[in-house]
Amino acid sequence: MDEITRKGPAHRKAQPGYRWDGVELRPYKEDERALFRSITRQVLFSDPDMHGELRYFDVAPGGFSTLERHEHMHAVVILRGHGQCLVGHEVKEIAPHDLVTVPPWTWHQFRAAADAPLGFLCLVNAARDKPQLPTEADLAELKAQPQVAEFLRGMSE
Amino acid sequence: MDEITRKGPAHRKAQPGYRWDGVELRPYKEDERALFRSITRQVLFSDPDMHGELRYFDVAPGGFSTLERHEHMHAVVILRGHGQCLVGHEVKEIAPHDLVTVPPWTWHQFRAAADAPLGFLCLVNAARDKPQLPTEADLAELKAQPQVAEFLRGMSE
Numbered sequence: 001m002d003e004i005t006r007k008g009p010a011h012r013k014a015q016p017g018y019r020w021d022g023v024e025l026r027p028y029k030e031d032e033r034a035l036f037r038s039i040t041r042q043v044l045f046s047d048p049d050m051h052g053e054l055r056y057f058d059v060a061p062g063g064f065s066t067l068e069r070h071e072h073m074h075a076v077v078i079l080r081g082h083g084q085c086l087v088g089h090e091v092k093e094i095a096p097h098d099l100v101t102v103p104p105w106t107w108h109q110f111r112a113a114a115d116a117p118l119g120f121l122c123l124v125n126a127a128r129d130k131p132q133l134p135t136e137a138d139l140a141e142l143k144a145q146p147q148v149a150e151f152l153r154g155m156s157e
Numbered sequence: 158m159d160e161i162t163r164k165g166p167a168h169r170k171a172q173p174g175y176r177w178d179g180v181e182l183r184p185y186k187e188d189e190r191a192l193f194r195s196i197t198r199q200v201l202f203s204d205p206d207m208h209g210e211l212r213y214f215d216v217a218p219g220g221f222s223t224l225e226r227h228e229h230m231h232a233v234v235i236l237r238g239h240g241q242c243l244v245g246h247e248v249k250e251i252a253p254h255d256l257v258t259v260p261p262w263t264w265h266q267f268r269a270a271a272d273a274p275l276g277f278l279c280l281v282n283a284a285r286d287k288p289q290l291p292t293e294a295d296l297a298e299l300k301a302q303p304q305v306a307e308f309l310r311g312m313s314e
Contacts (some may be wrong), residue, residue, distance in 0.1 A: 010244040010263075014254030015236075025254075045232035045257055052209020054232055075211055076203035077278065078171075079254075087167040097171030097236075099180075099201055106167075121234065123280060125208045152280045 002035075018058055018080065018119050020044065028066075038099070038112075047125065050157040053126050058119045059083070059112040065116025067109040067152070072128035074094060076103035080119040084151060091151045094118070107134065111151070175215055175237065175276050180189065188265070195220025195269075203283065204312070210283050216269040224266040224309070226297075231259035231266075231284035237276040240269040241308060244300070248308045251275070264291065264299060289308045 003033055006097045019025065019042070026041045045054040056079070057065065059115035066085070076085075078098045086096050086109045094100065094110075100120075102108045112118035136140070143149040162281045169178045176299070177180065177198070195217035206221040213236070214222065224243070225286045233242075235255045242251050243266045244259055250269075252255065257277075267276035300306040 008258070010247060010258050010260070011242070011249040012256040012258075013250070014252065018254070020254075020256055026277075044234065045280060046257065046259060047230060047232075047258075049230050049261060050209065050232060050280070051284075052207065052280055053296070054230075054234070054280050060303070072207050073204060075204075075209075077201065077206060077211070083170070085198075092168040094168070095171065097175070099169040099171075099177055101202065101204075103164070103167070104206060121278070123202060123209055123211050127208075156257050 011100050018056065020056075030087055036064060036066040037064055043120075051126055052123050055122050055124070056119065057110070057122060058117060059110060059113050060117055062114050063118075064111040065109055066131065067103050067107060067134055068131035069102050069105050069134075070131045071108045074100070074108065075123040076100040076102070077121045078118070079121060081111070081112060081117040081118070083110065083118040085110045086148065086151050089145050089148055091147050094120075095155075175213065177213075179284050193221060193223040196222055201278070202240050208273045208283055209280050212281070213276065214267070214275060214279060216267060218273055220275075220282050222266055223288065224264060224291055226262050226291075227260050228288050229282050230261055231257070232280040233257040233259070233264065234278045235275070236268060236278060237305045237309040238274040240267065240273070240275040242267045243305065243308050246302050246305055250303050251277075264295070266309075277288035 023042045026037045028036055028041055028063055040058050042056045078094050078096050080096055082095045085092055085100055088106050180199045197215050199213045201213055235251050235253050237253055239252045242249055242257055245263045
């Protein structure tokens with residue numbers, strides 16, 4: 001007997017390969033400038049009674065999330081693999097269970113290493129604004145810092 | 158240079174034993190009826206600009222969280238170890254990366270196995286009500302189901 005029907009099942013078992021019962025694997029949003037590569041999204045928790053949503057992103061080796069910024073924050077917990085993240089003008093190595101905070105209006109991108117996937121949970125407000133993409137001027141400003149230019153290699157080229 | 162100072166560091170490295178840089182290990186709330194055992198709490202993300210909070214709970218082998226209910230929901234991702242959870246009148250085995258949804262006003266408890274810890278992330282609304290503890294009548298009603306009675310062994314005895 002499943003007494004909890006309004007919200008769907010209370011328990012959803014993890015499946016191999018960072019998939020979950022009853023969770024759709026979503027193609028990542030598309031953009032004509034190839035601002036992202038090799039990334040999928042699964043919405044793990046989204047409910048009208050919750051003010052936050054929890055998503056799982058999986059980035060294949062060499063892949064990366066969109067370089068973007070927005071008013072809403074991200075709270076990230078790395079789950080598997082390793083790579084780097086850009087938050088503002090800082091580049092950090094990331095590994096399982098590291099925490100990453102992306103403050104409002106801060107450029108950010110997550111990249112898997114060349115030889116490993118990168119999987120992470122991302123908490124956001126359920127009510128949130130749409131991301132801004134960088135202009136060419138924004139990119140030039142970011143790439144003025146050698147560490148950031150090195151991090152952004154292969155994007156928009 | 159750490160350009161992000163308003164929110165604290167953007168990146169907090171995971172430490173051995175499911176601890177994090179700059180995250181306080183908090184004693185679990187106290188209760189005179191021993192409704193919980195051997196559990197610690199770490200608040201990983203809590204920010205005025207976020208409508209959700211993410212906490213990490215670690216339950217030692219044989220330990221358990223408080224049996225309680227409240228209006229706000231829980232969204233749980235198991236991170237390590239294994240055990241069981243009670244949600245309503247359902248008892249489920251839980252293992253890493255399983256998802257558990259606790260709907261509003263639903264009795265719930267998380268228990269580590271006798272031989273393993275249980276660590277999990279728990280997402281809640283930042284603005285939320287206080288939990289209700291079970292009355293003796295609530296406990297009797299829950300224990301009327303043999304599977305729930307077996308699950309609740311060792312509590313309030």
